[in-house]
Amino acid sequence: MRPLKDAQLGAFTFFASALPHDVCGSNGLPLTPNSIKILGRFQVLKTITHPRLCQYVDMSRGKHERLIVVAEHFESSLRDFQKQGKTPSPENVLQIAYEVLEGLEFMNKHGMVHRALSAHNVLMDCKGNVKLAKFGLYHMTDHGADVDFPIGYPSYLAPEVIAQGSFHPSDSSHDKTPLPSGPKTDVWSLGVLLFELCAGRRLLQNIDISERLKFILTLGCIDDIVTVLAEEHGCLDAIKELPGNVLELLRKCLTFLPSKRPTPANLLGDPVFSGVSRLYTPFKKPVGLFSSSLRCAHLELPEDIRELCKDDEDYLSERAINEVHHLWCLAGGDLEKELTNKEIIQSKPPICTLPNFVLEDGESFGQGRDRSFLLDDTTVTLSLCQLRNRLKDVPGEAYYPLLEDEQSSLPQSNSSNELSATVTLPLIIRERDTEYQLIRIILFDRLLKAYPYKKNSVWKEARVDIPPLVRGLAWAALLGIDGDIQAKYESTDKDTPIPTDRQIEVDIPRCHQYDELLSSPQGHIKFRRVLKAWVVSHPDLVYWQGLDSLCAPFLYLNFNNEALAYACMSAFIPKYLYNFFLKDNSHVIQEYLTVFSQMIAFHDPELSNHLNEIGFIPDLYAIPWFLTMFTHVFPLHKIFHLWDTLLLGNSSFPFCIGVAILQQLRDRLLENGFNECILLFSDLPEIDIERCVRESINLFCWTPKSATYRQHAQPPKAAGDIGFGKAATYYSSDYQDMPKTDLSREPLSLCDLKAEVSPRISAEDLIDLCELSMAGPTKRTKAGKPKIIAVDIRSVEDFGRGHISGSINIPFSTAFSPDGELVQCPATGILQNYRGRVIVIISHTIKVATMFAVHLxxxxxxxxxxLDGGINKLKPTGLLTVPSPQI
Structure with missing residues (x-):
């Protein structure tokens, strides 16, 4: 969105039509409220940016179908000319007409018409340029079908609109719906506006509305409408004095028959504007973040560089208008309160709003339609004083952070030092802190504009937190989205019927429908298109239930950018759900669940033992978790916080999230049997998502990379495409992405994998964790103790011939008989001193090591x-230590 600059934020409100409560749709579900329909259609208006149009910012939904719209606003309008009795010069009239037509033509290219054009909706900025307001009202209300008031003002409506009469879908007297207005409707309205400017007075204001409409319809029998209007209002002399080109423009606009009336595009190329058009350069829409075109090709320095260094700069006005509104809300802004203070919203006791009520004696009282439910198109200016006062202590340097400062280190941010204390607060508090969000939004905005050059910095800052306002683009950057995503999305066939259509139609009305956007008809349409695009573009995969839930977060964050939602989902699934959507995915799912079982045993053996004893295996509860990456389990606001961290980790991070969820339910699970656990997971209790994220990271840091190795995970990426470039660390890179060597883990059959309770780790992982090249296990915890202990269960003789430096020897023969029966286990006593460390069992054979691990x-x-492959994997490395002989 464009900067706020000299504009203001304005708000206006109206009511959508109420639907009957006892009526259902053809699918048996309740009808979607008209306010939600309008909310869904409104979203596209936020993407329509043009110098001649007021920028739409946001819409909120209140009680009783009330809707409040926030948009760019200016105090001055063409109505001011009429109030002051001023008559602009013919040159100004042509200039205004040309600028209005520019805005109308741009709307027409997006399939919209204004239909509510009037003097008070043609605003003027501080430079006198036209800004059309309320241009989206006709579009968002489905051509007026979703509201109880007509769109437009009788004095300005075209004759063909008046001839159709008023219409409402609930009105059974109409046999058919009137045709929507076209671009030529606005040309008539523009003609009336220009006539009023030239005449210095408003048309038909002193005539009864019915007579006014009859008069307009009778103009169809007249050749020169301009002359008749001038005679009717006693301004014929003023009109005759107009230059020929202005008079010609008025006659073309006020052409009665639509078939002969020009469109805005036709008028812009008309010779009447030959002296005006050369003063304007055609508008070019800025290039988006993901495109094949250069985003910075239009940038240039001003002739006088001092213009960039003005004193007493209003830095807030340089921020995008949606950012300012977001911060205004965080600073305590309340739309309903603002409108109530201006008496636009009037609260009344419930009894006073009833159409009829009856007293005890049977006397009935009634009232007409409450005027507060009719359209009041007054726009209230939202004061930014509270926001500016809140941000007064933020230094100017904070609005222009330096991106090349590499002094900060993880997990610290490049943000202002004055707000460093805020970083330690809970995430939900940080997201509501006005100053903190300003700093973070500005920083992310600059980093994203430099994407992909600053991809590593985006990843680094995302480890601190991601501002909700830029979450969609930040996720796309973390997923490595690039290229012309729009062209790829448009080239995908989303219209041809496919067998999956039926299942998609069934799933969408059940997917996160508590959310107003996703439950709107526009949300359903976008859902369908994005899901079909994914299915069609992945012919080797199929649609499984749960894919809609995966799509929901991306669609919500990129509601107006289906291509980006599709691109993000297409990048997310291979990374975290590789081959989950095969037609036969049983082997993939079973391997995943088996590794998850090993992770439970690895991190919480007591819980693992209990769940195994009662037969409550992950197959019974965890498939929806991982198939939808928890989107089927948690509401969207929790998924956002969860995925902010998930996207920073590799494909094994979901295992840690699953274990963290179980640990939050640990006490209840340990107390319950099978049936109680089934009931517990059928209605999952409230999960503290911030605690879940925090514990997931801790679990992940304690999990060796190769412990979560899966044979069916995503194959290694191409060279130079591992993790996040320089920022690739043990935290973010995937074990599957590491170059394979003789020390890597060998793939296991599913049967062998299920037979083992504890996970295997590779020899290279053990070497890295013990830092054997430094002749000793030096990886340490925060407390200063070594993080890992190697337990060699070979005989004393074999141990003496060569072992890992720092390992301890507990011979298997001292604990188990030759037939595998447990005799005694000195490990239980010896290893008490090593509790809390990663215990790696090393032996000649895996079978023996597995038995030992099961007992522990x-x-x-x-x-x-x-240790995968046992001691034999380490023998060729030359890293085994032989004890020095005793002298």
Whole structure:
């Protein structure tokens, strides 16, 4: 969106038509309220940006179908000319006409017409340029079908609109719906506006409305409408004195028959504007973030560089208008309160709003339609004083952060030091802090504009938090979206019927329908298009229930950019759900759930033992978790916070989220049996998502990379495309992306994987964690203790021939008999001193190591894993230590 500059924020309100409560649609579901329909259609208006149109910012939905619209606003309008009795010069008339036509033509290119053109809706900025207001009212209300008032003003409506009469869908007297107004309707309205400017008075204001409409319809029998109007209002001399080109423009606009009336595009190329058109350069829409065109090609320095260094700069006015509105809301802005203070919203006791009520004696009282439910198109200016006062202590430098300052380190941010204390507060508080959000929004805005050059910095800052206002673009950057996504999306066939259509139609009305946007008809249309685009563009995959839930967060954040929602979903699924949507995905799902079971045993053996004893396996509850990446489990506002961190981790991070959820329910799970656990998960209790994220990160940092290795995970990326470039760390990169060597983990059959309770880790992981090149396990926890302990269960003789430096020897033969029966386990006592560390079991054979690990898990030892390939994997490395002989 464009900067606020000298504009203001304005708000106006109206009511949508109420629907009957006892009527359902053809699908058996309640009818969608008209206010939600309008809300869905409104969203596209926020993307329509043009110098001649007031920018739409937001719409909120209140009680009783009330809607409040926030848009760019200017105090001055053409009505001021009429109030002051001023008559603009012919040159000014042509200039105004040309600028209005520019705005109308741009609307027409987007399939819209104004229909509510009037003197008070043609605003003027401080430079005297035209800004059309309320141009989206006709579009958002479905040509007036969703409201109880007509769109437009009788004095300005074209004859063909008046001839159709008023209409409402509930009115059974109409056999058919009138045709929507076309671009030529606005040309007539413009003609009336220009006539009033030239005549210095308003038309037909002193005539009864019915007589006014009859008069306009009788103009169809007259050749020169301009002359008749001038005679009717006693301004014939003033009109005759107009230059020929102005008079010609009025006659073309006020052509009675629509077939002979020009469109805005026709008029812009008319010779009457030959002296005006050369003063204007055609508007070019700014290039979006993801495009094949250069985004900065239009940038240039001003001739006088000092213009960039003005004193007493109003920095807030340089921010985008949607940012200012977002901050205004955070600073305590309340739309209903503002409109109530101006008496636009009038609250009355419920009894006074009833159409009829009866007293005890049977006397009935009634009233007409409450005037407060009719359209009051007054626009209230929203004061920014409270916001400016809140931001008065923010230094000017904060509005222009330096991006090349590499002094900050993770997890600290490049943000202002004055707000460093805020970073430690809970996320929900940070997201409501006005100053903090200003700093973060500005920083992310600059980083995203420099994407992909600043991709590493976006990743770095996202580890602190992501401002809700820029979350959609930030997620796209984290997923590595690039290229001309719009062209790719448009080239995908989303219209041809496919077998999946029926299932999509069934799933969409059940997917996050508590959300107003996603439940709107426009939301359903966009859902359908994005899902079909994904299905069609992935012929090797199929639509599974749950794909709609995966789509929901991306569609919500990119409601006006289906291409970006599709691109994000297409990048997200291969990373976290590779081959989950195969026609036969049983082997993929089973491997995933088995690894998850091993992660539960690794991090919480007591809980794992209990769940296994009662038979409550992950197959019974975790498939919806992972198939939808928790979007089927949590509402959107929790998914946003969860995925902010998920997108920073690799494909194994969801395992840690799953374990963290179980640990929040740990006490109840340990107390319950199978049936109680089933009931518990059928209606999942409230989960503290911030705690879940925090614990997930801790679990992830304790999990060796190779412990979550899956044979059916995404294959390694191409060279140079691993993780996030320089920012690729142990935290973000995937084990599957690492180059494979002789020390890497070997793939296991599903049967063998299920037979093992504890996960395996690779030899290279063990070497990295122990830093064996430094001759000793030096990876340490915050407390200063080593993070890992290697337990060698070979015989004393084999241990003496070579072992890992720092490992301890607990021979298997001292604990188990030759037939595998447990005799005694000195490990239980010896390893008590090593509780809390990652315990790696090393042996000659995996079978022996597995038995040893099973026993440790049964006695509730955490973080037990097995070295894949055993000691034989390490022998060729030359890293084994032989004890020095005793002298």
């Amino acid at each position: 898990v049964k006695v509730n030892f955490q973080r037990v894993c097995i």
